[in-house]
Amino acid sequence: MGHGWEGVVLKLMRGKDFTFTVTGAEQVTERYRRLRLSDGGMLEATGVHPTMWVRLWFENEGKPHQRAYTLVDPDPAVGTFSLEFALHDGRASDWACAAKLGDTIEATVQGTGFTVPDPLPPRMFVIGDPASLPAVNSLLDAMPDTPATIWFETPHPSDADLPIRIDAERHDLRTVPRRDAGAHLAAEVRAALPGLLGDDPAKAFLWIACDAATTRGLTSYLRKELGIPKDRVNALGYWRTV
Ligand SMILES: Cc1cc2nc3c(=O)[nH]c(=O)nc-3n(C[C@H](O)[C@H](O)[C@H](O)COP(=O)(O)OP(=O)(O)OC[C@H]3O[C@@H](n4cnc5c(N)ncnc54)[C@H](O)[C@@H]3O)c2cc1C
Secondary structure, X not given: OOOHHHHHHHHHOOOEEEEEEEEEEEEEEOOEEEEEEEOOOHHHHHXXXXXXXXXXXXXXXXXXXXXXXXXXXXXXXXXXXXXXXXXXXXXHHHHHHHOOOOOEEEXXXXXXXXXXXXXXXXOEEEEEOHHHHHHHHHHXXXXXXXXXXXXXXXXXXXXXXXXXXXXXXXXXXXXXXXXXXXXXXXXXXXXXXXXXXXXXXXXXXXXXXXXXXXXXXXXXXXXXXXXXXXXXEEEOXXXXXX
């Protein structure tokens, strides 16, 4: 299957293409699935950074369907990583449910990047959900000594059992059931954040990856109402409600 116009654009933007092979699968919860994969030479070619993600090419009724997924525990020495899928109605999600040993998937690496802030913030504020859990865990691993407050939205009751890499001493985890298309999560953050930020918004560090509308709304709140500088907010909508 070709990758259509998106593939052409990514090639022009120097996207690098690889083929991954499924080497294992594990149902973590009813709505969350982990696959082990070999990397087709990717990690050696691209290197690794925290929250690194790839564009995977699925096939949808004969058309290319590109979706982003985050590398879990990439190991460049052996060329392996896992991918974790929050399950819902969707082509990528269906592929993950059906994937078996030896299946392959094409990937393009383009657009990913993250640098740990220097100096480290006194505390980071993280807002995510099951789709961004792999990135949240990667972020917590990358800043192991930084205290963090994490709001984690749970669309499904089983999401409360997901493997968040929390250290009880430094991390304050606030699980928030998904209600009103993310409005409940936004309200919880708005109610608590001003009291937690400290007196210098320029020292804050916030990382947000929820559905696109909630991410956009929270980003605007941080910038316009709390006066947090743009370079202290790392925000990307991870999925769209359709
Ligand atoms: C940088 C980046 C990294 C990402 N990493 C991961 C990752 O590691 N693991 C992961 O699971 N997701 C991740 N995502 C999100 C994933 O790319 C999207 O959820 C994607 O839309 C799934 O594609 P699909 O083909 O299954 O569904 P689509 O065809 O995109 O959508 C089908 C239906 O499912 C709904 N839907 C899509 N995603 C979700 C969701 N997460 N929860 C509930 N409903 C949804 C849509 O609103 C639509 O109604 C990442 C996104 C980005 C931008």
